[in-house]
Amino acid sequence: MKRRALGFLISLWAVLTLNFLLPRLLPGDPLAALLDPSSSAYVFNSATRASLAEYYGLDRPLVQQYADYLAGTLRGDLGQSIRLNRPVGELLRAHLPWTLLLTLTALSAASLLGVLGGAEAAWRRGSATDKALVVSSVIASNAPVFFTGMILLIVFGARLDWLPLAGGRTAFARYGTPWEAARDYAAHLALPAVTLTLALVGSKFLLVRNSMIGVLGEDYMLVARAKGLSTGRLKRHHALRNALIPFVHHLAAHAGFALTGALFIETLFNYPGMGRLVFESVVARDYPVIQGVFVVVSALVLGANLLADWLSYRLDPRRREAL
Amino acid sequence: MSAPLLNVHDLRVIFAPAAPGQPPARVVDGVSFALDAGDSLAIVGETGSGKTTLARALLGLHPAGSVSGSVQLGGQELVGLDEGRWRPLRWQRIALAVQNAGTAFDPVYRMGEQIGEPLREHRGLSSAEATARAAALVAQVGLTERHLRAYPHQLSGGEKQRLMLAMALSCDPELLIVDEPTSGQDMLARAQVIALLRAICAQRGTALLLISHDLAAVSQLAGQVAVLYAGKLAEVGATRDVLSAPRHPYTWGLLSAYPDMSTARDLSGIRGQMPDPTHPPTGCRFHPRCTQAVDECRRVEPPLQLHNGRRLACHLGGLRALLRAEGLRKTFTTNGHLGPAQNVEAVRNVSLEVYEGEVVGLVGETGSGKSTLGRLLVGLLDPESGSIVFEGNPLALNNGSASRHLRRRIQLIPQDPFDSVSPYLTVCQIVREPLDVQRAGTPAERRERVREALAAVGLPTLDAFLARHPHELSGGQLQRVVIARALVLEPKLIVADEPVSMLDASEQAKLITLLEDIQNERGMGLLLISHDLALVRKVADRILVMRDGQIIEGGPSSQVLAQPQHEYTRALLRAAPSFDWYTTSSGGNRP
């Protein structure tokens, strides 16, 4: 487990370094263009220009820039947004909770559905239900998220008008009770979360189903049946418990996929998470914001990797010693 | 007499085909047996005979609809029960220790948890109570609490095997099914498991159903044995009877393929392969591999029924005596040149049997009458009294024409090849002679059979070789020619009288191996007459010792060699060649 933690730190360092080097070393000098009056990317606001020059510090030696950058990032200073003229750290703090809410909701829902559905399908493999679930999972996990999202948005938001079209909450709403607030948040969350769940559930379902089928063929399952255990105990206590090991192991990759999927979905649904922020920053060439999102999302994905490793290590006694 | 604990009647396990249009797999096909409370029964057979499938059927572990027939446990019918009714029976009344204990435990739970699980599920014990019971069980199989706390991957195969037994005993079942408890284990672990099982069954009075191909383990653990072949029972009886005197050809083959410390002869597998359960042979399932199969065996399935006190599934009543000689007597009269005419009783009231596919060694000193006996059997000499029955037909004592047809099925390989072939004939003519005499087939067919026979004994079949004369051949080659001549009529019994005594040691070894291979491949009987015990023990299933015209001792090779009853046999054994190191006068053996 120590090795995993070390790997996490090394990857984090690599992300921070890439974030430093890429803007400076890529052809076309994108940063210099911001300060070059002859460039189309020239920043006209002089106060913003000054804070950019201060943040990137392009006139200092590269090593000095790197040291300043690392120290600043660790303090939480991610620069100033060109478009909004606010500190990037502040922007991210405002948007990150929405993204996390969406991602974690969808991830939990997809995991629950994928595990239960995959286990049931494996238990009845070959049945019509199983086949239908497999086919729809292949389709759902391959359709681009922004496309599924669009269809849901149009059908349930625009056509049927059941759910709000955009945003994370009703603008300027004043809630009388926490219950009202929760309802409003949930209504806004529903469509984006369903979209992301649909995108995630297919691969989870297929993974659980396959590993469960593998487990069902093991000798210990035969013995468990011969012991006269109840079907529920066989299914959950023995089969599912073992099938979960590879599932948890893959959860890390799924977490990264979920986060990046969320970026698209937020754009589509105008959900106030980081996706929307990226979308608008790309148009405005707001590099500090894009870089800040990159660092935060990367750190989250790496953290999810570490967490999944730790979980699968808890679940599998054979790995506990190997590590 | 009360009803047996387990009564299996006409049990069938037929698996639906993997793809539509293919035939179903009839893995267990009409098996019946019974097991009394506290008794033990072993089911033996090769891999693929359906043993494990049978065991799992007794616990209802096969898909619904694949099992038919009847399984009664204490009078309750089990076949057709639904999963909910099976559950309380499993482990509480019938428990199973599966074959591969290494993968039989769930890798994510501790051993104690898994052993206690049936107690908590069936008996409603609390976690602490179950753990206490598990600790007692584990102590009973000679392991400690440390093993209870271990995960499966932390234990050795032998430890897991024992914990499997502890787990199987947790609910005190009436019937314990143990599938291959000794396979894949080293000899010491194997001995421990056997001792443990004996102790368990003795202490608890648990009935034991042992599934195994380990005949030695079976002999130590089971009172009764049932031999399973291709999903059908071939032979059933008391273990001691079946394993010491197998009656079904399959049981017999299984035993001769099984190595144990008392085995004397080289092992020979059963010829052919176990049939595919999707395409079982017609008639008797064993007939393609059986050396004595007759037409009926190919057409009609033999029922399991009593034949002379043994339950067998064989049309012929089991292994047939190929040759049965009774009360043979032969006296030679010396012609009195040197003194008064004297009667020498060369063979005095000898009876013997040779079974299908069996190798019998007949040993004795020169002058003991063994060669005379051999000649009597093949009809070169006529006995004064007694009878010879071959394949169920009495051979006329005088060489009548009716028995000539039978005679061709018994062939002699004589001691001295030079003496037994005409120096004026070519190899081809020598080997063809029996065919010419019996007027078998066209000349072209005869020539073809000559070539086949020569090829079978490892000789060239070129025209140049066929045209050679005996003096152009070595002793070994000529003896092979003689063997080829004996084979050309496709005999059922070969009497070989000192077939290799004229040859050097290396040639002897090659020829004996050859004879053995041919015998096993063609399923012939072989009566090997020799003075050389060291040689005979390598090939013979049974050894007869002859002295002064009488058979003074006989039995399975291992028994005769290990525990000779007669002083004369012991003398022969001492005289057999062995390396005894020359030592100086101070005596004693080498350090």
Add this chain to the structure above:
Amino acid sequence: MIREALRLPVAPAAAAHPPRRVRALLGSEGVAGLLLLLILAALAVFAPLLAPYDPDAFSGRPLERPGAAHRLGTNDVGQDILSELIYGARISLTVAAGAAAGTVALAVLVGGAAGYAGGWLDLVLMRLVDMILALPRLPLLILVNALLGAGLGTMILTIALLSWPPAARIIRAQVQSVRQRGYVRMARGFGGGPLYLFARHILPQIAPLIVFGLVTAAGHAVALEAGLAFLGLGDPTAKSWGLMMRHALNLPGLLLTDRWLWWLLPPGVCVTLLVLALALIGIGLESRLDTRLKQR
């Protein structure tokens, strides 16, 4: 050479019947995917014949509803949507082919070198693989493409640069095992150089993996391109399906009318079909390859 490269393990009987041979290679899922892919590829190749208009020409009034002249209507500047859709296949397939080729080329190069050479080179390259695998791919793609400015070539290159490691890992394992086989050692004994050995003995063994890698990489590339174009990071001059969707969504109130039915839905369906076709071929191939793919 192509016949050689496609020589996957096939039952001998299947070789006699060409259609059956394809089926044996891909399975029924794979055949369905291949047919779908061929239809979309035909759109791309025969775009000038199939499209009623030049997709960039202002062939009608803005925001026309579907009619006889414009089967799928026109966009906000009066370009024919059906023609845009047909030409869009070219962009998606170009990115798919380019990125897949780049990904697999890098994977063969790195995986082949690491597996063949072993030793310190293997160690260094595999650490590199681990590093890149640990980086979050989409955020990095967004950052790099935002910094470099939009362009189809940039996109293909960056996708390839970030996608090769998983395939390289599989190829390395296979090369390592092939290298140990008797006939390769024999050929080396006869004096065969690394290039000869690679072309004659190793390439045929990793050919199935290369085909599989191409198909999966192409599928991912299509989805990535559409996503990046959708975020506004695509080449504004290369009108891909993703860019069409972005344009459509930029129209205020699009969702309040049924205009999305012919403007937004068709490109979305096309992207989904293309990704699905490639995924199906991949599934078909995977289930018929040996377990070596399961090492991933």
